[in-house]
Amino acid sequence: MGATVDVIKEAFPYLLQGLYMTIVISVVSIIISLVIGLIACFMRMSKYAILRYPAAIYVNLIRGTPILIQILFIYFGAPSVLDIQLSAFTAGLIAISLNIGAYNTEIFRGGIESISKGQMEAGRSLGFTYAQTMGYIVLPQAVRRMIPSFVNQLTHAIKDTSMLSVIGIAELTMVGQSIYAMNFKSFEILSMVAIMYFVTIYTVSLISTRLERRFVIS
Amino acid sequence: MIEVKNLTKSYGEINVLKEISTTIAPQEVVCIIGSSGSGKSTFLRCLNLLEEPTGGEIIVEDKNITDKNTNINKLRQQMGMVFQQFNLFPQKTVMENITLAPVKLKKKTKKQAKVMALELLKKVGLSDKADAYPANLSGGQQQRVAIARALAMEPHVMLFDEPTSALDPEMVGEVLRVMKQLAKEGMTMVIVTHEMGFAREVADRVIYIDGGRIIEEGKPQDLFSNPSHERTKAFLSKIL
Ligand SMILES: Nc1ncnc2c1ncn2[C@@H]1O[C@H](COP(=O)(O)OP(=O)(O)OP(=O)(O)O)[C@@H](O)[C@H]1O
Ligand SMILES: [Mg+2]
Numbered sequence: 001m002g003a004t005v006d007v008i009k010e011a012f013p014y015l016l017q018g019l020y021m022t023i024v025i026s027v028v029s030i031i032i033s034l035v036i037g038l039i040a041c042f043m044r045m046s047k048y049a050i051l052r053y054p055a056a057i058y059v060n061l062i063r064g065t066p067i068l069i070q071i072l073f074i075y076f077g078a079p080s081v082l083d084i085q086l087s088a089f090t091a092g093l094i095a096i097s098l099n100i101g102a103y104n105t106e107i108f109r110g111g112i113e114s115i116s117k118g119q120m121e122a123g124r125s126l127g128f129t130y131a132q133t134m135g136y137i138v139l140p141q142a143v144r145r146m147i148p149s150f151v152n153q154l155t156h157a158i159k160d161t162s163m164l165s166v167i168g169i170a171e172l173t174m175v176g177q178s179i180y181a182m183n184f185k186s187f188e189i190l191s192m193v194a195i196m197y198f199v200t201i202y203t204v205s206l207i208s209t210r211l212e213r214r215f216v217i218s
Numbered sequence: 219m220i221e222v223k224n225l226t227k228s229y230g231e232i233n234v235l236k237e238i239s240t241t242i243a244p245q246e247v248v249c250i251i252g253s254s255g256s257g258k259s260t261f262l263r264c265l266n267l268l269e270e271p272t273g274g275e276i277i278v279e280d281k282n283i284t285d286k287n288t289n290i291n292k293l294r295q296q297m298g299m300v301f302q303q304f305n306l307f308p309q310k311t312v313m314e315n316i317t318l319a320p321v322k323l324k325k326k327t328k329k330q331a332k333v334m335a336l337e338l339l340k341k342v343g344l345s346d347k348a349d350a351y352p353a354n355l356s357g358g359q360q361q362r363v364a365i366a367r368a369l370a371m372e373p374h375v376m377l378f379d380e381p382t383s384a385l386d387p388e389m390v391g392e393v394l395r396v397m398k399q400l401a402k403e404g405m406t407m408v409i410v411t412h413e414m415g416f417a418r419e420v421a422d423r424v425i426y427i428d429g430g431r432i433i434e435e436g437k438p439q440d441l442f443s444n445p446s447h448e449r450t451k452a453f454l455s456k457i458l
Contacts, residue, residue, distance in 0.1 A: 119305060
């Protein structure tokens, strides 16, 4: 028993650092993915095929392939052809952002389409441009409805970052793996890792429920 | 004020408007009547280009608005529109609904816009509702706010698409009263309506549309009491 406590005590600071990395990557990529999602969403809704098709291909490609392949592709595959070098951190950030971005594209689109056409018409009839009506009238309403979905995306991002262990990023899963590779306490360490994920994700979903109550129902 | 020449509109194979021509004079109040699906809304929405005409010309205050080079956003600032479903902005208060466009598009200060909004609210009888949200207003109140919102842009023409059709009967009167007042003040108005009593009393001219064509137009007393076309007679006998 005392030995187990020691294992936990010793591993905890390192795991905490791993968790910190997990959260940093998740939060940063969520922010980037929101920008990607918004842009890709307007491309998808554009009347110009030249904008619509690339966005549709992007969304379907991401949704139709495993995230592990996407990560490997961006870290190993793309740089080898493009003759560039990406750090694991950068590649990981790009992969998660692109992945979540594709799902956000559809969340944005659904949210905007859920706002009645009358809102756009009312804005246009007052003399607002399409972009102004979107910005002042439609998007603010749509985003309120989308907030819970975006928080939910954050929980996906947190789980997805564990895949980044394959390219050697020192996030929570990777740190756990390297600790039990040395001390062979895989049960204890993996339990700790699982609990830390759970607590983090559970906290986020609690926040999500709160926001849902505040934004969707009101 | 508005001159419509051979206006046509089709959706693919379906011709919804067929060669409509008419002129709306300054300060004139024109009511458009006709059965469901006859093209009344489409006609009205062509006037401020919410629908893009397929053919013909629309000239508003000497500008050909069907010309590709006209700035439709500037044009729409001069043409207020009121919808059947009100279409107020639900996340904004009544005051914000009314002041948004003047502040953003006419570069009025917030203060100027507010002063004006309060005047308009007084005019539509809702002085006490400035801080309310649309969801907390009755349909009739919402529609009166929608009228105030359109008026805040100081339009030269007001377009109404069945402004009372979504209202409970007891609220129709309050909205029609506001519209009557507007007409009295000399606003140019084009109104799609099923309220024949209102048309008879307020309109300078009534246009009967059927199958995408103007079948008959004239002074309300003539058209209602003495329609010259069979189709107009049939329509009027159904609804009067
Ligand atoms: N976007 C569209 N695509 C195809 N057909 C349309 C479209 N909008 C309207 N129509 C058709 O055009 C015709 C005229 O429609 P419109 O809405 O102008 O009629 P209306 O006279 O306003 O009828 P109501 O009294 O029911 O409002 C209808 O037959 C309708 O089905
Ligand atoms: Mg209609």
